Amino acid sequence: MKSVQIDKFGGPEVLVVKDFELGKPGPKEVLIKNLSIGLNFIDVYHRTGLYPIPLPSGIGLEACGVIEEIGSEVKLFKVGDRVTHASMPIGAYSEKQIMPEEKLVSVPDGVSDEVASCITLKGITAEYLLHRAYPLKKGDKVLYHAAAGGLGQILCSWANALGAEVIGTVGSKAKEEIAKKNGCHHVINYSEKNFVEEVEKIVGKNGIDVVYDGVGIKTYKGSIETLKIRGMMVAFGNASGYVDTIDVKKDINAKGLFFTRPSIAHYTVKREELVESAKKVFDAILSKKFNVEISKKYSLKDAAQAHKDLEARLLTGPAVIIP
The missing domain is CATH 3.40.50.720 (NAD(P)-binding Rossmann-like Domain)
Known part of the structure; x- marks a missing residue:
């Protein structure tokens, strides 16, 4: 499969599309075919080394996709389920990826792949900022x-x-x-x-x-x-x-x-917190408390340009990468 990889920290030019052998999911993991990938500023921090990660590495924390294969002990999901995530392990900029089942949430009908892929991280961030870090009145x-x-x-x-x-x-x-x-x-x-x-x-x-x-x-x-x-x-x-x-x-x-x-990690420590937060986000979308308009779409090969646009503040809303 194709995956964006980095071998060293640096500018957008360190993002390179490579052929990558993924392997099989572990007992409590699932193999996901990514349908849409979220673009986030934390990806820039990982790329530059501001938030250091072991190298070489994939990049990206957020995507929406369909489960193609499950591990022998997976209980929360089945093949064919549409899911999204916004957490480690890193590597969402790829055609497929393996994720622990406890990091995933189901995507409800009425929320598109593209919206789900760019709203999970931002939406859960907005939820904990408004409802828990400071309960807005x-x-x-x-x-x-x-x-x-x-x-x-x-x-x-x-x-x-x-x-x-x-x-x-x-x-x-x-x-x-x-x-x-x-x-x-x-x-x-x-x-x-x-x-x-x-x-x-x-x-x-x-x-x-x-x-x-x-x-x-x-x-x-x-x-x-x-x-x-x-x-x-x-x-x-x-x-x-x-x-x-x-x-x-x-x-x-x-x-x-x-x-x-705060960070999203502090507010999704327990799976129950992750699921409840994601539910509030999807409910808010479906009840029109806020709208999500995709500002731009990129391909995997355009990941470097996506980062350039993101850092230059050229994007006027959520953006996605379509694998």
């Missing part, structure tokens, strides 16, 4: 950075449906309309205006209940500045660089803030 004032991105479109729409007042930041004029279309009540273009000053015009000084910040170092200080006393800083990503130093006295103690640096 009606009337809460939310600041979300990179609101026009794939995750931003989902989270902002969902936050809006939960009754929050959503302020989104974007980096270009074109992305302002995308953010408005996907749940943001207010949109700030941080390439043209100081987002802290603009937030204060909307909700007043120290007026934000929770900041969801996946950008990182470029937005961290400003995010802290916008929060209310006893507000919550949810630093869940680092697209502009990792926040590796926190001044507790200045950043946290000054307003008695709460700070968390």
Whole structure:
């Protein structure tokens, strides 16, 4: 089968399509034919070595496919089931892959292969951010950075449906309309205006209940500045660089803030958590709490270009790779 592999960390050029021998699934594993593959920023972190992985390696954490073969002890699924996943073991950029059964969830009728493949990671991330990392309440004032991105479109729409007042930041004029279309009540273009000053015009000084910040170092200080006393800083990503130093006295103690640096792994430790979270995501899609529009489709051989587009912020929503 064809699989995208990396032999060294580096730029998009290290992504190479190779012929790969997959082998047979173990007792509690299944062999999946991938129908659609999700493209995520964590793939970039794995490729560059920011999140180191053993090399050589496949790449990609998210895909939707059909089970072609099951191990001798598999009890949760059968051949022909349509499933999706968004976790290790790494290697979703491939025509087929082997996965442990406990990492998979069933895809309900009404959710397409392409939507399932690009919503599992982003959707579960949005679910735990909105319902568990900080249980969002009606009337809460939310600041979300990179609101026009794939995750931003989902989270902002969902936050809006939960009754929050959503302020989104974007980096270009074109992305302002995308953010408005996907749940943001207010949109700030941080390439043209100081987002802290603009937030204060909307909700007043120290007026934000929770900041969801996946950008990182470029937005961290400003995010802290916008929060209310006893507000919550949810630093869940680092697209502009990792926040590796926190001044507790200045950043946290000054307003008695709460700070968390969560990941999807922390909120899907138990299979029950994974299944329940995925169910909430698929229910939200089917009940139209948010819509998923695929912004672009790539082939396996175009994986390097997909990463270039992702890092250059050219994508205007979720994107997929079709094997």
